[in-house]
Amino acid sequence: GVEFQDIESINVADTRCNHMLYGDQYQVSTTVVCETGMSSAPSNGPIRITVRGQTQMSSVHFKYLNPEITSISPKIGPKSGGSALTIKGNHLDIGSSARVEIGTETCVITEKRRENEITCRTTRSGGPKKVKVKLVVDKEEIIADNILYQYVADPIITNITPTCSLAAGGIKVTVFGNNLHAIQVAKIDVDMDNTDVVASSVPGKCTLKYDDGSSMVCLTPEIQLKAATDVATPIPVVLKLDENILVKNLNPAQMENSGPASLNYYPDFTVDEWENGTTAWTWAGIPTSNDSSAYLRIIGNHLTLEGKVAVKVTVGDLECKTTPSSTDREVLCSPPSLTTLQQYFEQNKKPGYNVEKGVDNNTEKEEEGYY
Numbered sequence: 001g002v003e004f005q006d007i008e009s010i011n012v013a014d015t016r017c018n019h020m021l022y023g024d025q026y027q028v029s030t031t032v033v034c035e036t037g038m039s040s041a042p043s044n045g046p047i048r049i050t051v052r053g054q055t056q057m058s059s060v061h062f063k064y065l066n067p068e069i070t071s072i073s074p075k076i077g078p079k080s081g082g083s084a085l086t087i088k089g090n091h092l093d094i095g096s097s098a099r100v101e102i103g104t105e106t107c108v109i110t111e112k113r114r115e116n117e118i119t120c121r122t123t124r125s126g127g128p129k130k131v132k133v134k135l136v137v138d139k140e141e142i143i144a145d146n147i148l149y150q151y152v153a154d155p156i157i158t159n160i161t162p163t164c165s166l167a168a169g170g171i172k173v174t175v176f177g178n179n180l181h182a183i184q185v186a187k188i189d190v191d192m193d194n195t196d197v198v199a200s201s202v203p204g205k206c207t208l209k210y211d212d213g214s215s216m217v218c219l220t221p222e223i224q225l226k227a228a229t230d231v232a233t234p235i236p237v238v239l240k241l242d243e244n245i246l247v248k249n250l251n252p253a254q255m256e257n258s259g260p261a262s263l264n265y266y267p268d269f270t271v272d273e274w275e276n277g278t279t280a281w282t283w284a285g286i287p288t289s290n291d292s293s294a295y296l297r298i299i300g301n302h303l304t305l306e307g308k309v310a311v312k313v314t315v316g317d318l319e320c321k322t323t324p325s326s327t328d329r330e331v332l333c334s335p336p337s338l339t340t341l342q343q344y345f346e347q348n349k350k351p352g353y354n355v356e357k358g359v360d361n362n363t364e365k366e367e368e369g370y371y
Contacts, residue, residue: 002028006051010034012062013045039064065091067137069144078182079151081122082243084110087133092118095137102149103131121243125151155179155213157239157247157261164232164264164305169204169222171309173263174215175239181213183241188218191236191248194260198235199224206239223265232264266328269311271300295334296320303331 004026010017012034019034026032032049044063049056069089077083085107087100093113100107100120107120118135130150135142159176173188180186186206190198204219223235238261239247250261272280280299296313303325304310310322313333318340320333 004032007032008050008053009048010050011048012036013039013043013047013064015039015043015064017047036064042066063094065094067091067094067135067140067142069133069135069142069147072133072147072149074182074184075148076150076152076182077122077184078154078179078242078245079125079128080154080244081105081124082241082245083122083182083184084242085120085122085133085149087118087120087135088116089118089135090116092116092135095140098135098137101134101136102151103129105131107133124244128152152179152182154245155183155241155247157250159250160237160261160263162306162308163262164266164309165220166266166268166302166305167223167225168268169202169220171220171305173218173220174209175206175218176215177213179213180216181208181211183208183245185242186216186218187240188237189221189240190223191238191260194236194248197226197233199226203240220263225265228267230267232266234262235265236260236262264306266302266305269300269302271298271303295323295332298331298333299329300331302328304328 004023007019007026010019010032016037017034018037019032021035022033042064044061046061047058067089068091069087071088073086073088074083077085085100085102092098093115098109098113098118100109100118102122103125105123105125107122109118109120111119128151130148132143132145133147133149155177156179157175157177160173161176162171162173165171165173175188186208187203188206189203190201192198192201200223202222204221206216206218209215209217221237225233236248239245241247248260274280282297282299298313305324305328307324307326310324310331310333313320313322313331315335318336320335322331322333325332
């Protein structure tokens with residue numbers, strides 16, 4: 001029609017569609033907007049528009065469907081929010097607009113809606129509580145009464161052990177606390193706001209250790225100091241939990257030595273060499289037999305940290321189980337049996353390896369990763 005008033009009625013799948021509310025969006029002969037009415041049941045059909053007594057029908061059919069929430073994951077998260085929530089269900093992509101509410105709090109949709117899935121990020125809650133999840137599509141509310149999301153108190157950190165690392169990072173430390181199971185993504189990093197000696201850092205990932213949320217294992221962050229040093233440097237660290245939580249302090253109520261969390265950083269390890277260029281190490285025990293008490297003593301610097309952490313040692317691809325030493329100048333490792341070593345080097349065509357002398361003319365020594 002030439003005028004908005006020329007439009008007499010619009011029906012969508014045999015249900016009245018109210019166009020009178022959207023006259024300001026009408027464009028002559030090209031666009032008209034209407035709000036669908038309620039359908040008594042799922043249905044589909046063409047769109048019919050009547051202008052000056054003439055009715056035209058679309059070739060495209062419109063569907064009335066019922067969105068449904070069938071599950072959410074995870075079902076628990078910190079009260080500070082920041083958790084990625086995945087909502088599963090049916091027909092979740094219908095309608096022109098949608099929002100998600102967890103109780104009275106908004107869950108911000110972060111990705112394009114899909115038919116069977118919506119992803120949103122939780123926002124801060126007033127406190128711990130269990131609440132329903134609501135999906136609002138246009139003006140329709142969809143609530144699954146039997147599906148609840150639980151906000152819990154934010155995690156606290158009570159201890160970190162060991163408290164040492166090499167500059168290259170990658171040392172496994174155990175972080176103790178509570179409610180850690182409510183966190184999806186955890187990282188440990190340098191607290192750059194409280195140190196002026198670190199030039200840059202790469203955060204280390206954390207993995208939940210027990211389902212009760214009492215501890216997780218983290219790899220210490222890699223750092224680069226602004227100035228080289230030969231001694232340990234205390235570096236403050238921070239736990240980054242999901243999107244909204246930063247933990248910089250150990251909980252004073254549960255720790256005698258409460259205060260900022262920190263790690264002692266040592267220069268990266270080095271291995272001494274003999275005059276002939278081979279790695280400096282000696283045998284203890286009887287290496288010419290399958291003596292289980294035989295072990296290697298490797299000599300260098302920062303091979304053991306604070307008597308607790310030892311570098312990882314491999315012989316070829318075989319692990320040489322390490323034992324921390326009382327001095328950082330050495331690390332002790334128990335190699336595989338002589339028979340196992342011989343079989344390994346025979347299978348890998350490395351006949352030039354002399355187990356007793358520790359010389360391999362075909363490969364270089366390996367020191368990779370840490371415990």
